[in-house]
Amino acid sequence: MCSPFTSLSSPTKAPSLEVVDLWFRYPRSSEWVLRGVSLRLYPGEVALIVGASGSGKTTLLRSITSVGRWIYGGELRGRVLLGGIPLEDLPLDGVRRSIQVVNQNPYTHFIEHLVGRDLLSAAVHLYGKELGRRVFARITTALKLEGLLGRRFFELSGGQLRRVAVAKALLWDPKVLVLDEPLMWLDDEGVADVVEAVRVARSLGKAVLIFEHRFARLLHLADSVYLLRGGILHSVEQDFVKKVQRSLRLSRHPQGGSGGRTTGRPLLLAEDLWFRYDKQGDWILRSLSLEVVEGVATVVYGTNGSGKSTLLKILSGYLKPSRGRLELRSRAVYVPQNVYLFFTEESVAKEFEVACRSRNLGRLCVERGVSYLRALGVDVDLEESPFNLSWGQAVRLAVAVATAASEGPAVLLLDEPFTGLTYLERLQLAESLVKLGNTYVITTSNSENLALVPSARVFKLVEGSLE
Incomplete structure (x- = not known):
């Protein structure tokens, strides 16, 4: 042979x-x-x-x-x-x-x-x-x-x-x-x-x-x-x-990020979090602690299946930790990895209207959201369906909707937002996030993306814990 x-x-x-x-x-x-x-x-x-x-x-x-x-x-x-x-x-x-x-x-x-x-x-x-x-x-x-x-x-x-x-x-x-x-x-x-x-x-x-x-x-x-x-x-x-x-x-090896403590007002505090999906299953998160500080981006890097999405769902309140303490001092909004799951309405305008109404915010909230969207470089017709937008446009729309509907500081939890984008689109999205000046927790499974957020605090999720 x-x-x-x-x-x-x-x-x-x-x-x-x-x-x-x-x-x-x-x-x-x-x-x-x-x-x-x-x-x-x-x-x-x-x-x-x-x-x-x-x-x-x-x-x-x-x-x-x-x-x-x-x-x-x-x-x-x-x-x-x-x-x-x-x-x-x-x-x-x-x-x-x-x-x-x-x-x-x-x-x-x-x-x-x-x-x-x-x-x-x-x-x-x-x-x-x-x-x-x-x-x-x-x-x-x-x-x-x-x-x-x-x-x-x-x-x-x-x-x-x-x-x-x-x-x-x-x-x-x-x-x-x-x-x-x-x-x-x-x-x-x-x-x-x-x-x-x-x-x-x-x-x-x-x-x-x-x-x-x-x-x-x-x-x-x-x-x-x-x-x-x-x-x-x-x-x-x-x-x-x-x-x-x-x-x-x-x-690929940015010098700016680190997992050390930083000054600022904590908006989210997780202490000794443990989580598993059933009592007989393996622990997904183990003794995990994290502090999210206002105005500072946090990046959680890890392989697929390491528990990154589970962590964001816990931080947003969608999942309850099996044990440990979670303290939210501001609103936390989760944007899923499949960003189209974030949307529920038939048009971009409706997304803003429903999100603002759910927070008892008026027309100014909608106008503010549209201005955010334009500032982020998304110049689509407001009657366009969000499901017809490109991936990059959809991520920026989700960020604009979440930001507009938040009075005061908010933490945006972005699950793999750079996935599916060209390098230019990733750079444009990273620059857009900086423009709004929000507090972000971003997950990524690709080390290349670390260079897009050079000032962020970077953690690696390994065996359920942050390093």
């Missing part, structure tokens, strides 16, 4: 993926979403494509997999070649065997409930029983999945799920592996899982194309970096990439 780090395909000098002067537009639209995109990717190379929402990343993905034409009925001009074969000359099965996509939601890739059973059944379906078992063993060994094969998918972390999804894609032995926003919702440990999966795919001779807005942790893997803007693909010079990498290495 060949080495697990040798490609299943025969070596070739042809590009695994070649895109030549690609234009694409959707039916009944006169606007071209892609405009003259060209790209060449060889076996064992990794290309990273970044771009803001609406830049055309999803459309490019649809175009190179034929989905744009077959499913959406769009018009495509130019050429897409997979392994030197024009896309239009490949049958559906040929496309699937040439290019595999790992979606943002990895759960969509699986049928069986056990990891090993799902991967083995897929391999046997593709190659027959004997060869399928060999391919299954080779891929799972290469990606170090032996310890996960007997587990259910819902038991896996986000990074483990994506590693298994990459394994299932590699079973097809594609020339091109595409990862669509693979770092979405992942903590630092999950990011490491994805990085390792990319390394394995490259070692197997696969051309890897990554679409990602949270690109900093992937730059060192990329042979080429592109910026997609307005439907046009721009190559990013390596000198610029190296400068970005250097600045990010420095920013």
Whole structure:
């Protein structure tokens, strides 16, 4: 049997993926979403494509997999070649065997409930029983999945799920592996899982194309970096990439934050908090103490599942601690990780009106909230549904609503507010929070975000306690 780090395909000098002067537009639209995109990717190379929402990343993905034409009925001009074969000359099965996509939601890739059973059944379906078992063993060994094969998918972390999804894609032995926003919702440990999966795919001779807005942790893997803007693909010079990498290495360890005591009026005091969801369960929080001081931001950093959301729910009063003391000296407002759960009304205006009315505050409260929203850079129609806003706009709307409906000091408890945002959007949100001058407790599972709040007190949540 060949080495697990040798490609299943025969070596070739042809590009695994070649895109030549690609234009694409959707039916009944006169606007071209892609405009003259060209790209060449060889076996064992990794290309990273970044771009803001609406830049055309999803459309490019649809175009190179034929989905744009077959499913959406769009018009495509130019050429897409997979392994030197024009896309239009490949049958559906040929496309699937040439290019595999790992979606943002990895759960969509699986049928069986056990990891090993799902991967083995897929391999046997593709190659027959004997060869399928060999391919299954080779891929799972290469990606170090032996310890996960007997587990259910819902038991896996986000990074483990994506590693298994990459394994299932590699079973097809594609020339091109595409990862669509693979770092979405992942903590630092999950990011490491994805990085390792990319390394394995490259070692197997696969051309890897990554679409990602949270690109900093992937730059060192990329042979080429592109910026997609307005439907046009721009190559990013390596000198610029190296400068970005250097600045990010420095920013990942901010010097300003610490967990020490600070002066100011305490608005929230937690002493020796313990919490578990049932009497027989494990402790989520253990002897946790925290003081939140007016005008000072507090950041709680920890991996997914460490108890960050549980802590914020206790601080807001949604959950009662099993033991310990919690003293609230001001209003505390919890904004959940899925920020759209914060909203209840059909329009932005209604959100302000209902929030202000619930606090017995009048029209001035609504006007104040709208002024906060505009100051935060959200210039949407007030009759727009909050559920139609972008993620960044929705977070800023939640902050404006909570601030407007608070008379006097308030503590805003923001659960992973930077998740799902581009770096520019994260910076804009961080600057917006400073503008309002509120007191914040912010959770994050991504160490990159610590640089966005350099003056904050930073704590790490480990085994239920703050360090």
